[in-house]
Amino acid sequence: MAISPPSDIVLDVARAAEPQDIEAARAALTKRAGGAAAAFTVEAADAARRTDTEQAGPARNYQRFEAMVLQTFIQNMLPKDAEGVYGKGLAGDMWKSQLAEHLADVMADRGGIGIARSMLADHYLEGKRVVPVGAVSGGPEQAARDAQSSLSNSLVQEIQRRMVRSLSDDPAAAAAATKI
Template identity: 40%
Template sequence: MIVTATPDLVLDVLEAADPVTQRAATAKLDALKSSDADFAATMEAEVGKAAAGEQAAKTADAQAPNAAPVRVIKAPASGDVYRKFEAFILQTFVETMLPKESEEVFGKGTAGSVWKSMLAEQLGNQLAAGKGIGIARQLAAAHPAVRDDAKAG
């Protein structure tokens, strides 16, 4: 019997993608990567381009009302993103700390691992809901412009 390794999901998706779309996406990523600006500056520039595109779409909508709508996803209005990120990190920590051999408590097989994961998720959410461990506070303090923009919008 021959055992083969499970192929990487990302490579499977990449191979199944349209070659033209794949090349276009690769070119866009390469263009972003080749600039010497840091990640935050690159993302700010891309947000500016998206905002300009949204304004152009609004102008085009006024001129052509039957055109397809363009929607720009906006950031949440609070530091909730940072709290959710902290909850995810705490979930990972808790899940790592839970006992590996716990079939008596969580059950066997996939159902047991799902229950264990759900427990870790809830514990992470509850730990982050209080004061947490400070990840959310540090991220919010490091990015005050994002927080101010969200409050203004």
């Protein structure tokens, strides 16, 4: 059974309270918290979130990316015609979206499906510089070794082709192979 109040009940109560009562309640909460400051603003929350993200480094960013991908997967997997569970209209869509977001965050925190791990295994950012790690990319030294190996393989294959041509019965083909 759902109710549909005409407005936000909590905000209505806060607006109806006298400013002195609000200050008294805030003081009582501060006293119960052991004197800790009870002021928590949106700016303080944003600063705390930024600090947490900066300290976590690239691993947390890849994990957040994986959570975003998982959220899309989960939203598409949730049933579309379950208005009895989610609710109708915009409120139901929002609840369903928040459910998918929370499930995706929990899955990504617990290891996810490996998107973040595979991206982090390839490289990470150190400031603005991309630093390759692991056996996936190997860095610029690996790229140079791969290019040298490719050239070596090409040379060996060309020598093999010439040898096969020289062993053939046709003397004209053998002469042409030795000219090249």
